Structure formats: structure tokens, C-alpha cells
Amino acid sequence: MTGTGAPDEERLARVFLARVIEPGDEVGGQWVRQRGAVQVARRLRDGGEPLPWVTARRWAGLRARAAQAAPERDLSDAREAGARFVCPGDAEWPGPLDDLGDARPLGLWVRGRPSLRMWALRSVAVVGARACTEYGAHMAATLAAGLAERGWVVVSGGAYGVDGAAHRGALGAGGATVAVLACGVDRPYPRGHTALINRIAEQGLVVGELPPGDHPTQSRFVLRNRVIAALTRGTVVVEAAHRSGSLATARAAQRLGRHTMGVPGPATSGLSAGVHELLRGEGVLVTDAAEVVELVGDMGELAPERRGPVLPRDLLQPGARRVLAALPGHRPAEVDEIAREARTTQDDAIARLYELRALGHVERHGDGWKLTRQAMVSVRGDRRPC
Incomplete structure (x- = not known):
């Protein structure tokens, strides 16, 4: 058998040994590593002293299989x-x-x-x-x-x-x-x-x-x-x-x-x-x-970031999100209460509230401010117990 790579004799020896030695046999692998496939195949085919690390019974079994092997x-x-x-x-x-x-x-x-x-x-x-x-x-x-x-x-x-x-x-x-x-x-x-x-x-x-x-x-x-x-x-x-x-x-x-x-x-x-x-x-x-x-994979083959759906409140600036979260769920609140809960000034709270109204998150109720129905569902779903 000709071709690039292993010499013909080496290839034939390995084909022969594949018929004689079971897959994964580390003793056989050690023989091949130390003595070479050609020498191990010759010893199994021609007989003589058993190779090391096997009993006489196992050697006889290997020799019997070798007698039946026909690599060509x-x-x-x-x-x-x-x-x-x-x-x-x-x-x-x-x-x-x-x-x-x-x-x-x-x-x-x-x-x-x-x-x-x-x-x-x-x-x-x-x-x-x-x-x-x-x-x-x-x-x-x-x-x-x-x-x-x-x-x-x-x-x-x-x-x-x-x-x-x-x-x-x-x-x-x-x-x-x-x-x-x-x-x-x-x-x-x-x-x-x-x-x-x-x-x-x-x-x-x-x-x-x-x-x-x-x-x-x-x-x-x-x-x-x-x-x-x-x-x-x-x-x-x-x-x-x-x-x-x-x-x-x-x-x-x-x-x-x-x-x-x-x-x-x-x-x-x-x-x-x-x-x-x-x-x-x-x-x-x-x-x-x-x-x-x-x-x-290689460097840079990253999985996409996993996250839930983007909600309207996710697009708000942090200050606006704090003011939105400060509004009570079921009643209007005045600006001073909202500012206190949001930990900001009243002027900043008013500016944020008008911004949130333009975006449909809050509405005026007399002197107070209240969440719209859509925002109430959104904010309530985002509030989880600590």
C-alpha cells in the first residue's frame, strides 16, 4: 500500500494489530510505543518469547488471533x-x-x-x-x-x-x-x-x-x-x-x-x-x-446577552425612573411626597413628571399626579419584595 504518511510496512503492521489487539488496550499501546508497530506485529506473528505484562494464557489468545489476521x-x-x-x-x-x-x-x-x-x-x-x-x-x-x-x-x-x-x-x-x-x-x-x-x-x-x-x-x-x-x-x-x-x-x-x-x-x-x-x-x-x-470556540465567539423584553420604562433616564417608581399605585400624590420618595428636589420632580406625562406614564389629578393604567401595570410588575 503506497501513499503519503506512514510507510507501507508500518501501515500493514498497524492494520494487522488492529485485528489482534482490542481498542483501548494500553498494554498493546505501550508495546507499540516502546518497540514499534512492525516489531510487535512480527513478534505476534512469528512467536517466540511473550511480550511483557501479559500472562501466558493471554499471549496464547493473542497469538491465535494473529494467526487469523490478514491485513492485505x-x-x-x-x-x-x-x-x-x-x-x-x-x-x-x-x-x-x-x-x-x-x-x-x-x-x-x-x-x-x-x-x-x-x-x-x-x-x-x-x-x-x-x-x-x-x-x-x-x-x-x-x-x-x-x-x-x-x-x-x-x-x-x-x-x-x-x-x-x-x-x-x-x-x-x-x-x-x-x-x-x-x-x-x-x-x-x-x-x-x-x-x-x-x-x-x-x-x-x-x-x-x-x-x-x-x-x-x-x-x-x-x-x-x-x-x-x-x-x-x-x-x-x-x-x-x-x-x-x-x-x-x-x-x-x-x-x-x-x-x-x-x-x-x-x-x-x-x-x-x-x-x-x-x-x-x-x-x-x-x-x-x-x-x-x-x-x-475561539475568542470573540460569544453567545448573545440573555434578557427579558424591553419595557417602556427601561428606556427612561435613571432620574425619571426614580420619580415614576415613587408614585403610589392607586391614588394621586402631590409633588412634595413624590420628591421625598424619589430622593430629589421638588423642581426636579416637577420636570420629570411633565416628561413622564408627555410619554404617557403619568397624568395630572388636580394638585396631584397619578400613574396611567398602562404605567400602573408596568411599575407594579417591576416592584418585587426585597
């Missing part, structure tokens, strides 16, 4: 599925994955045309419960669409529930999305998402550590989450129970120093309990894409 066939199967193998040393390799240390993937199988490295530079993970509520699906899709519209890549796991809603939200907005699978990229999982994952491969990227044809297991789902966390600038959790696998992604993100965010839900919802626990710790509460981008 895996590369051929990947080409037929429209996939390529990207490994450290390639121009397309995403540098943030190196933060995983010895748990770094040996390589990644990638379906889709865009560059994984370029897309990872400006990406956010959106993950959450498989059995999500309508609220969770709505929030995931809305967040993903908002992120996509702002030029961010949405990364998720391709699963039912929040993952699927996030992918669809990004695609619906004409944006970019990446599905990180816990199986071979040539066999979409879950089966019910075959059309969605194929669409992602056409418009975005489908990524996985496991060789073509490999099936998912519970442990592989958990280990897949570390790749989602490492690949992105931050992780948003939308609905998660206390034992949700999406919380493993959030914890991995925290260990890697990435931003961790959560979307709040009803306090009575078990599907939001895990998110709320995350928010009680290091997680940051977010409610829309602008707040996510403010956290993970």
Missing part, C-alpha cells in the same frame, strides 16, 4: 466498502487523538471524502440516551443544526435516540457530521440506522477502530466513547440516566481536559438525572448552540 485482505475489503485506513504519521491523522497516550487507536478506518484531521479541528460531540424523550431528541437536533449552521462539525455515535437526532439535525441544516462506530465501518450498526449511516458516509464521515466486518460488543461501545471525546473540542450530553454510556464520554472528555457540557431537563426525569449530576460537578449548563460555541 482487510485493506482490500475496506477499499470495496469505500473506506481507507488512517494511522499516526498520515497527513489526515487527527493530532488530538494522541492525547489518549497508550490508549490511542492503532489507526482508524474512515468512510467519506473529507479530511478527518481538518474536520476534527472544529468539532463538538453531541451524545446522550438511546431511549430519549421527545424533548431530548428535539434538543439534540436543534443543537446540532445550530452548530452546523455556525460551521461546526457534529460528532456522535450513530446510535438510536440522541445520537441519531444529532446526526439528522446536522444533515438537515446542510452541515457536517461524523459517526464514530463500535464496529467495522462496512457494517452499519444499529441495523435500523443503515440508511442514516450510509447517508453520513456520503455527506460526512463514518469512522471506526475495528477492521471491516467486525461486530460491536458492550465493551467496544464504552471504548469507542474515548475516541469521540478525544476527537472533539468538547462534549455535550443531552439526556442521560445515572448509568448512561454517554456519561463515559463526558468523563473521558474531562480526563482529557476537554470542555464538558450538559443540557438540563426536568428534575423529575430519570433520563436527565445523569446530566444533572454532571452539572453539579465540572459540567457547564448549555441550552443552545450559541452557548456551546462560546465555550469551545
Whole structure:
């Protein structure tokens, strides 16, 4: 296999090891770091003294898997599925994955045309419960669409529930999305998402550590989450129970120093309990894409200031607001009383009252002044007990 990046022998060795060593195996990662992928592959293929830190039984199991490995066939199967193998040393390799240390993937199988490295530079993970509520699906899709519209890549796991809603939200907005699978990229999982994952491969990227044809297991789902966390600038959790696998992604993100965010839900919802626990710790509460981008984006990418509607009294000068607030709610008041309550002079109070009358806030009643009906509602709503 020729091409820029890792030498052919190194690439073949890593394809071989991807078939033999499970994702996230830190012992295997340490072997590769200390001895190199070519030397580790040769030892596993040819036998001899076991490599360190493994029992004889485990070594025998690895050797049995090595005997069945055929890297040239895996590369051929990947080409037929429209996939390529990207490994450290390639121009397309995403540098943030190196933060995983010895748990770094040996390589990644990638379906889709865009560059994984370029897309990872400006990406956010959106993950959450498989059995999500309508609220969770709505929030995931809305967040993903908002992120996509702002030029961010949405990364998720391709699963039912929040993952699927996030992918669809990004695609619906004409944006970019990446599905990180816990199986071979040539066999979409879950089966019910075959059309969605194929669409992602056409418009975005489908990524996985496991060789073509490999099936998912519970442990592989958990280990897949570390790749989602490492690949992105931050992780948003939308609905998660206390034992949700999406919380493993959030914890991995925290260990890697990435931003961790959560979307709040009803306090009575078990599907939001895990998110709320995350928010009680290091997680940051977010409610829309602008707040996510403010956290993970570059300097100056700020969310708009949140405030209620602008009322007519908000446009008044401070002195006029004080005089308006000094008027009683249900009766007229004379100028000296109003000036005393507003802590100003009578001359200033008179000037402010005529200004407020011109604006429709007050009206004359003999020698006194009274709030208009519209102003009475406005001022009463602004008076809160201390």
C-alpha cells in the first residue's frame, strides 16, 4: 500500500494489530510505543518469547488471533466498502487523538471524502440516551443544526435516540457530521440506522477502530466513547440516566481536559438525572448552540446577552425612573411626597413628571399626579419584595 504518511510496512503492521489487539488496550499501546508497530506485529506473528505484562494464557489468545489476521485482505475489503485506513504519521491523522497516550487507536478506518484531521479541528460531540424523550431528541437536533449552521462539525455515535437526532439535525441544516462506530465501518450498526449511516458516509464521515466486518460488543461501545471525546473540542450530553454510556464520554472528555457540557431537563426525569449530576460537578449548563460555541470556540465567539423584553420604562433616564417608581399605585400624590420618595428636589420632580406625562406614564389629578393604567401595570410588575 503506497501513499503519503506512514510507510507501507508500518501501515500493514498497524492494520494487522488492529485485528489482534482490542481498542483501548494500553498494554498493546505501550508495546507499540516502546518497540514499534512492525516489531510487535512480527513478534505476534512469528512467536517466540511473550511480550511483557501479559500472562501466558493471554499471549496464547493473542497469538491465535494473529494467526487469523490478514491485513492485505482487510485493506482490500475496506477499499470495496469505500473506506481507507488512517494511522499516526498520515497527513489526515487527527493530532488530538494522541492525547489518549497508550490508549490511542492503532489507526482508524474512515468512510467519506473529507479530511478527518481538518474536520476534527472544529468539532463538538453531541451524545446522550438511546431511549430519549421527545424533548431530548428535539434538543439534540436543534443543537446540532445550530452548530452546523455556525460551521461546526457534529460528532456522535450513530446510535438510536440522541445520537441519531444529532446526526439528522446536522444533515438537515446542510452541515457536517461524523459517526464514530463500535464496529467495522462496512457494517452499519444499529441495523435500523443503515440508511442514516450510509447517508453520513456520503455527506460526512463514518469512522471506526475495528477492521471491516467486525461486530460491536458492550465493551467496544464504552471504548469507542474515548475516541469521540478525544476527537472533539468538547462534549455535550443531552439526556442521560445515572448509568448512561454517554456519561463515559463526558468523563473521558474531562480526563482529557476537554470542555464538558450538559443540557438540563426536568428534575423529575430519570433520563436527565445523569446530566444533572454532571452539572453539579465540572459540567457547564448549555441550552443552545450559541452557548456551546462560546465555550469551545475561539475568542470573540460569544453567545448573545440573555434578557427579558424591553419595557417602556427601561428606556427612561435613571432620574425619571426614580420619580415614576415613587408614585403610589392607586391614588394621586402631590409633588412634595413624590420628591421625598424619589430622593430629589421638588423642581426636579416637577420636570420629570411633565416628561413622564408627555410619554404617557403619568397624568395630572388636580394638585396631584397619578400613574396611567398602562404605567400602573408596568411599575407594579417591576416592584418585587426585597
